[in-house]
Amino acid sequence: xxxxxxxxxxxxxxxxxxxxxxxxxxxxxxCYCGDLLSWxxxxxxxxxxxxTVMGNVNxxxxxxxxxxxxxxxxxxxxxxxxxxxxxxxxGITFLSSDRNAYELSVEISKLI
Amino acid sequence: xxxxxxxxxxxxxDDFTRAGAASGNVKRTLKExxxxxxxxxxxxxxxxxxxxxxxxxxxxxxIDVEITENEIIMTLRDQGPGIENVELAMKEGFSxxxxxIRTLGFGAGMGLPNIKKYTDEFSIDTKVGVGTTLNMxxxxx
Numbered sequence: 001x002x003x004x005x006x007x008x009x010x011x012x013x014x015x016x017x018x019x020x021x022x023x024x025x026x027x028x029x030x031c032y033c034g035d036l037l038s039w040x041x042x043x044x045x046x047x048x049x050x051x052t053v054m055g056n057v058n059x060x061x062x063x064x065x066x067x068x069x070x071x072x073x074x075x076x077x078x079x080x081x082x083x084x085x086x087x088x089x090x091g092i093t094f095l096s097s098d099r100n101a102y103e104l105s106v107e108i109s110k111l112i
Numbered sequence: 113x114x115x116x117x118x119x120x121x122x123x124x125x126d127d128f129t130r131a132g133a134a135s136g137n138v139k140r141t142l143k144e145x146x147x148x149x150x151x152x153x154x155x156x157x158x159x160x161x162x163x164x165x166x167x168x169x170x171x172x173x174x175i176d177v178e179i180t181e182n183e184i185i186m187t188l189r190d191q192g193p194g195i196e197n198v199e200l201a202m203k204e205g206f207s208x209x210x211x212x213i214r215t216l217g218f219g220a221g222m223g224l225p226n227i228k229k230y231t232d233e234f235s236i237d238t239k240v241g242v243g244t245t246l247n248m249x250x251x252x253x
Contacts, residue, residue, distance in 0.1 A: 035217055036217060036218075036220040036222070037216075037217040037218055037220075038161060038218065038220050038222035038223060038226050039220055039222060041157050041160065041161075041226070042157060042222070042226050042229065042230070046149070052217075054216075054217045056128070056216055056217070057128055057129050057131075057132075058128055058131070058132070058164075058216055058217055058218070059217070060132075061131065061132030061135075061136065061160060062160075064132070064136055064139075065132070065135060065136070065139065065153075065156040065157060065160055066153075066157075067153075082129050086129065090136075
């Protein structure tokens with residue numbers, strides 16, 4: 001597995017806001033975009049950055065089960081309170097951006 | 113592992129904040145036991161889909177997990193409405209989830225197909241008006 005960069009470096013390079021801080025030293029090895037949770041769960045890979053608009057508790061569970069490195073909420077989509085609490089409990093990093101999934105993906109492809 | 117490990121969980125109905133607690137716990141247990149990541153992933157996904165189905169459709173239910181040296185056996189029982197047409201429910205994209213569930217990111221019609229995909233054995237016992245039991249088995253080797 002090719003090691004790319006940490007979640008912290010990634011958030012700095014793309015100027016992403018940190019909403020919840022999990023393990024920022026986690027290494028990012030890929031990227032997946034999607035909002036249908038069952039779809040994401042079965043296709044995202046361990047170490048992926050997951051781009052989505054879903055900021056609810058179920059996203060936290062999916063990130064835990066699929067071992068994503070972090071979640072990026074695109075287009076300033078909101079993170080609800082219950083999800084924030086659960087993310088902190090489970091050590092999941094939520095990042096936020098005003099850009100959409102396509103714009104971010106283009107940027108990410110230049111990095112990894 | 114000489115003796116099998118048995119775990120039991122109660123899944124509360126209509127509470128998405130707690131859905132995923134059982135599968136998360138099983139995932140941690142398997143990790144501690146040194147089970148391979150691929151097997152853990154299969155078990156976690158299958159179980160989480162089952163848990164979510166219980167929350168969405170059946171007002172919760174009960175889960176029993178047995179971990180033996182060679183396999184992980186999961187039994188998910190609910191007293192929900194039952195499945196009218198199992199063949200249809202197994203089709204990717206078919207869903208009876210209401211719209212409010214879709215806005216949460218579910219209802220893609222991938223639940224039962226995902227369970228089938230990630231388990232080695234899967235069967236459904238269901239009776240309309242009585243409930244549904246999902247029997248899943250994931251082999252360790």
